[in-house]
Amino acid sequence: MSMRIEGREIVFRDNGNQQSELRRPLLSGFICPRCKEILKAYFATDEPVDVKDFISEYHEQDMPFSVLTVSGGQAIISTAHQVYNVCGLEIFWAPSLIHNLVEWLKKEQLGESFRFPQTAVTAVMSGRIEGLIAIADVVNPESFLLGHDEEKWSPPWKHKQETYTTFEERRSRETQIKLHMLGVDAG
Numbered sequence: 001m002s003m004r005i006e007g008r009e010i011v012f013r014d015n016g017n018q019q020s021e022l023r024r025p026l027l028s029g030f031i032c033p034r035c036k037e038i039l040k041a042y043f044a045t046d047e048p049v050d051v052k053d054f055i056s057e058y059h060e061q062d063m064p065f066s067v068l069t070v071s072g073g074q075a076i077i078s079t080a081h082q083v084y085n086v087c088g089l090e091i092f093w094a095p096s097l098i099h100n101l102v103e104w105l106k107k108e109q110l111g112e113s114f115r116f117p118q119t120a121v122t123a124v125m126s127g128r129i130e131g132l133i134a135i136a137d138v139v140n141p142e143s144f145l146l147g148h149d150e151e152k153w154s155p156p157w158k159h160k161q162e163t164y165t166t167f168e169e170r171r172s173r174e175t176q177i178k179l180h181m182l183g184v185d186a187g
């Protein structure tokens with residue numbers, strides 16, 4: 001059993017049995033760039049798909065996705081990715097990069113600026129801010145989730161090469177540089 005995004009479709013398969021394969025057009029779809037799990041998908045369907053039949057590790061009390069019936073189709077949102085920290089990437093779920101950056105900044109308590117300039121969006125999209133990853137919608141090129149990699153954002157202490165004080169100074173300096181690139185006035 002599997003559920004995968006292939007191009008602009010979501011494909012439900014039952015143990016490789018071609019006859020029970022279901023394909024539905026995506027209206028929106030996000031895949032984690034690291035673990036390749038589906039994060040969020042919204043697809044058109046006339047008949048509701050019984051999504052739980054296609055999830056291999058399905059347990060009544062441990063459904064890894066929320067399934068919602070929405071206008072013209074269904075939406076699935078990964079719950080397991082967030083709860084079990086599947087791959088170390090923390091996801092921010094708003095459909096726009098600006099909103100996700102604002103949520104991220106609030107959560108990390110890193111600064112006071114809640115108006116990101118367009119340059120911040122461009123910097124994240126180009127991959128220049130280590131630890132922040134723009135996750136593109138496979139259907140709508142202007143829509144992005146945000147992934148935060150704590151280890152990349154806040155580098156670990158290289159205890160064989162630097163003292164803890166040196167490490168703290170380095171971490172603070174690197175953070176300031178990145179916040180400056182994002183246009184944030186660090187508080």
Ligand SMILES: [Zn+2]
Pocket residue numbers: 032033034035036037081086087088089
């Ligand atoms: Zn992941």
